[in-house]
Amino acid sequence: ATQLTQSPSSLSASEGDRVTITCRASQGIRNELGWYQQKPGKAPKLLIHAASTLQSGVPSRFSGSGFGTDFTLTISSLQPEDSATYYCLQDYTYPLTFGGGTKVEIK
Amino acid sequence: EVQLVESGGGLVQPGGSLRLSCVPSSFAVINDWMSWVRQAPGKGLEWVANMNRDGSEIHYMDSVKGRFTMSRDNAKKSVYLEMNSLRAEDTAVYYCVRDSNYFYNNGWYRKFDPWGQGTLVTVSS
Numbered sequence A: 001a002t003q004l005t006q007s008p009s010s011l012s013a014s015e016g017d018r019v020t021i022t023c024r025a026s027q028g029i030r031n032e033l034g035w036y037q038q039k040p041g042k043a044p045k046l047l048i049h050a051a052s053t054l055q056s057g058v059p060s061r062f063s064g065s066g067f068g069t070d071f072t073l074t075i076s077s078l079q080p081e082d083s084a085t086y087y088c089l090q091d092y093t094y095p096l097t098f099g100g101g102t103k104v105e106i107k
Numbered sequence B: 001e002v003q004l005v006e007s008g009g010g011l012v013q014p015g016g017s018l019r020l021s022c023v024p025s026s027f028a029v030i031n032d033w034m035s036w037v038r039q040a041p042g043k044g045l046e047w048v049a050n051m052n053r054d055g056s057e058i059h060y061m062d063s064v065k066g067r068f069t070m071s072r073d074n075a076k077k078s079v080y081l082e083m084n085s086l087r088a089e090d091t092a093v094y095y096c097v098r099d100s101n102y103f104y105n106n107g108w109y110r111k112f113d114p115w116g117q118g119t120l121v122t123v124s125s
Helices: none
Strands: A004-007 A010-013 A019-025 A033-038 A045-049 A062-067 A070-075 A084-090 A102-106 B004-007 B010-012 B018-024 B034-039 B045-051 B058-060 B068-073 B078-083 B092-104 B107-115 B119-123
Touching: A004 A084, A010 A019, A019 A033, A019 A084, A019 A102, A033 A062, A033 B107, A045 A062, A045 B107, A070 A084, A084 B045, B004 B092, B018 B034, B018 B092, B018 B119, B034 B107, B045 B068, B045 B078, B045 B092, B058 B068
Parallel strands: A010 A102, B010 B119
Antiparallel strands: A004 A019, A019 A070, A033 A045, A033 A084, A062 A070, A084 A102, B004 B018, B018 B078, B034 B045, B034 B092, B045 B058, B068 B078, B092 B107, B092 B119
16 A cells, blocks of 8 residues: 655644645655545545646645645645644555644644 | 435444445435545544446555445435444544546546535444
8 A cells, every 4th residue: 555654743833924835755755645634533634746737726826736745735834724644645656645644833 | 505404323332333324415415426424532533445437446445345345226316334343543523525536637637526514423332
């Protein structure tokens, strides 16, 4: 199975900071990767698909990049409502797999 | 706004069975791939299974193969997950999610959207 390793596992940043989360795949997955945001007690929400395509309705401060094995999710200016856990998901090969998650907290 | 509603979760003893159901609010949603994703208490997300539009193609994660069966009834606009031989490690919130499969720029991609609210399955004696 393709393993996805996210880093860091958690981070704390101030409002307005630029935040970057990385997701590394154990094998090349082209750009078949999505990013999801999950707040406590809620279902996940799609942010980005195909590595860099912003889902409709998602704020433009979120962006994604990468191809092959290395991917990043960037929040250009962190807002209080961005406090959540973020997951990457590869859809290149079965079984589909998620990264372990990155918990983002606001200082 | 399209919604997905899961039901069927509950407490079951190890070795027991449960059947989860998922009903979308929009008929259009059922004309797409569907997935089940689970999340153990305090843990991360784990993809469980998915199925194509007419049910002719189904995929499972290794640990549920032979125990879980995904199915759908397009006439009833419903998707199901039959879970047998349940183990303590199957304890989780189970989410139903539309697994949109689309072709773009010479490649196939997936979008998991929308998600249901989840239903809790607890396997314990």
